[in-house]
Every structure is written in structure tokens, then in C-alpha cells.
Amino acid sequence: MRSPSLFAPMPVSPLSEKIAESLAILQALGMPRAQLNDRSALTLLALLDLKPAGSWQQLERPQIGVTPIMDWCRDFYSTTYAPNSRETFRRQTLHQFREAGIVLYNPDKPDRPVNSPAACYQVPTELHNVLLTYGTPKWESVLTEYLATRPTLTAQYARARDMELIPLQVAPGTVIKLSAGKHSQLISDIIHEFGPRFAPNAEVIYVGDTASKDGYFQREQLAALGVEVDAHGQMPDVVLYDVARNWLLLIESVTSHGPVDGKRHGELSKLFAASKAGLVYVTAFPDRKTMGKYLADISWETEVWVAEAPTHMIHFNGDRYLGPHQI
Known part of the structure; x- marks a missing residue:
């Protein structure tokens, strides 16, 4: 007879668990399939400074640039990206996050040049408050309410960006x-x-x-x-x-x-x-x-x-x- 231990489920690591949760959130926010990947999931975690052992009820809103995001992924999730991946992060994840209102670009200095090494991204307060409820009984209702107002918020962010051009x-x-x-x-x-x-x-x-x-x-x-x-x-x-x-x-x-x-x-x-x-x-x-x-x-x-x-x-x-x- 086979040992029952052979049929025991494999334990889920805190790293993969947080990545899976981040992906589920991006899907709930309606992100396209091209952004439903580990790179985008890790980027969201970095924008929230949510480490593997951290809690969704203790999220931060750091202002963080592309290279620091990549460094964060390496330091806390053991995922190393080549230096030439910066443009992939910028064009295939952060650009779409920005268009969807998931991040604000240079919220501290909107007129900062695009090639500035100080360029940074930050999760808006409205979304941050929603994500704080993830995993709680409030999540579904708070998310539904946020999604109902999201087109207005996205348009508001777009107008603010356009004024700086x-x-x-x-x-x-x-x-x-x-x-x-x-x-x-x-x-x-x-x-x-x-x-x-x-x-x-x-x-x-x-x-x-x-x-x-x-x-x-x-x-x-x-x-x-x-x-x-x-x-x-x-x-x-x-x-x-x-x-x-x-x-x-x-x-x-x-x-x-x-x-x-x-x-x-x-x-x-x-x-x-x-x-x-x-x-x-x-x-x-x-x-x-x-x-x-x-x-x-x-x-x-x-x-x-x-x-x-x-x-x-x-x-x-x-x-x-x-x-x-x-x-």
C-alpha cells in the first residue's frame, strides 16, 4: 500500500502565494491577458511593498522607479531581471498600469522629464484603500464600488497628464x-x-x-x-x-x-x-x-x-x- 504522504498536497510557498494573489487582483481589475504575468504581478507587489510574509492589510504606497522595482523583485522574491528588461517593465507593464489608473506617474513632480533617473510611480490612494480589503469580507463590495467609479478616475488622471504636455x-x-x-x-x-x-x-x-x-x-x-x-x-x-x-x-x-x-x-x-x-x-x-x-x-x-x-x-x-x- 502506498504511503498517504505521497498524496499530500504540495505546500504553497509565501512567494508563489503572493504572486498568485497579485495576479488575481490584476484580473479583477480587468487588465488584459498580456499583463497577467509574473512581471506585472511582482510590479504590483513592489508598488505596494508587499513582501512574501506581509499582509494585504498593511500595504504601503512608496514612490518607486523602474530599476528599484526590478531590484525589489530580486531582493524579496528571488526573481532577477536583466538590466535591459527596464523597457519591458516600462512599456509592457507600467504603461498599461498608468493607462488603467493603477499607478500615477511622477505624482510628486508631474513635469519631471521622461528621461529623468528620478522618474517614479505610485499607487493612487483610491486603489490603495480598496486593496487593503483584499482577503476580507469587504473585498467584493469595495471592489465593485471602486470599479463603478474607475472610468471617472481614469479620465481624471488622463486629463491631469494632458495638462502637463x-x-x-x-x-x-x-x-x-x-x-x-x-x-x-x-x-x-x-x-x-x-x-x-x-x-x-x-x-x-x-x-x-x-x-x-x-x-x-x-x-x-x-x-x-x-x-x-x-x-x-x-x-x-x-x-x-x-x-x-x-x-x-x-x-x-x-x-x-x-x-x-x-x-x-x-x-x-x-x-x-x-x-x-x-x-x-x-x-x-x-x-x-x-x-x-x-x-x-x-x-x-x-x-x-x-x-x-x-x-x-x-x-x-x-x-x-x-x-x-x-x-
Whole structure:
């Protein structure tokens, strides 16, 4: 006869139990199937600082960023994610949490730049109060009441986000919205101040870091100039096309990923190698003080423009001022 112990149920670990409960909550909140996974479950637990031995009746509301969330998953749930998983967390979990009203983005400073290392997320008070009842007799009724008001709350959060966006006209009748912050202000200055002075009547081909995940991209126009790009993340911050001179101006805002240094110059040269238009590389700075920090890094045969002195350009060597160079 077999020992009864062979048929005893396997014990459920506190780690897997909390993950299962978190998944059940996400499902109850109506999250799509693509977000019903361990990554999203752990993210919710991190946003509540709910450790394996913790209680749903003792939840916190920390303001926490993407990397700290990943570190928290490793430290308390023994789940390690590769550093390059940051974008997966951001785009495949936190973006959907934000749209659903499960988290607020930068509640302490809504105008924080999107590329700021201080960017953070926090569970709204309304949802936090609901989750405190999970596992109690009140859960079902409190959840039902919350779900009835949720569309109103989500719309309220969306309006608050929209108020923080910066409108930017890129063509007659075409206005896009930039995420708030110094970076977006410099992008606006490039379009409104640099362009009219140094590339009059130029067409805006590309603007990155907009409220839309795809940015503003005249992909067909760029393809007509011989350049086809698969991942727009490789693009500079702004691309202008000077029709009269047949130039493509590739402009980097130093407030995003730094200046056009030797490495970036090589990347852009390769990306735009098939261009039928001449290539002009430009680094834009908000002021001379910021420029001073990067002078040693700026590549030769490139241009520098400073927003606080918009009528001037600084040329880094080469055979001509403001124009394509033969390499």
C-alpha cells in the first residue's frame, strides 16, 4: 500500500502565494491577458511593498522607479531581471498600469522629464484603500464600488497628464504634444528658433520624445531621401530637411543622451549612409554653461547651437561652416 504522504498536497510557498494573489487582483481589475504575468504581478507587489510574509492589510504606497522595482523583485522574491528588461517593465507593464489608473506617474513632480533617473510611480490612494480589503469580507463590495467609479478616475488622471504636455506645431495644421520638462523645451526651441534661422522653410521629418510612443515621424519622406529606419529609437532627437539645399540636419538635444560625440557621429553616419541629401550634424544646448560640460566630447565636423544665444552657431573645424562634409 502506498504511503498517504505521497498524496499530500504540495505546500504553497509565501512567494508563489503572493504572486498568485497579485495576479488575481490584476484580473479583477480587468487588465488584459498580456499583463497577467509574473512581471506585472511582482510590479504590483513592489508598488505596494508587499513582501512574501506581509499582509494585504498593511500595504504601503512608496514612490518607486523602474530599476528599484526590478531590484525589489530580486531582493524579496528571488526573481532577477536583466538590466535591459527596464523597457519591458516600462512599456509592457507600467504603461498599461498608468493607462488603467493603477499607478500615477511622477505624482510628486508631474513635469519631471521622461528621461529623468528620478522618474517614479505610485499607487493612487483610491486603489490603495480598496486593496487593503483584499482577503476580507469587504473585498467584493469595495471592489465593485471602486470599479463603478474607475472610468471617472481614469479620465481624471488622463486629463491631469494632458495638462502637463507641451504643444508644438511642427507643420501648418499639425500640432504634437511633448512630455513636460527641460528636454521638451529645448526640442521646441530647436523647431521654433534654430530652424527658421539656420534652415529656413525646412520640413520637420522627425521629433522624438513626444506623448505618442511613436513620436512624430515622416517615414515616407525620409524613405524618399534614401533612408529607411526600422527602430526609431536610433534616431536623433530632431531631423529637419532643408529642401532648398538638400540637407538633412540631424540634431541631438544634449538634455536627452548627450552631444554628437565621436561614437554618436559614427552611429548616425551609418544610419543615414544611404541618404541622397547631405548630412549636417548639430548638438543643441540650452545654455553655454551646459555646453561647457561637454566641449571635450563634441565631434569634429559638427555644429553646436545654444538656445540662450539663438542667433549664433559654433562650428567644430572642417572645410565649411554649416554644411555637409566629405569624410
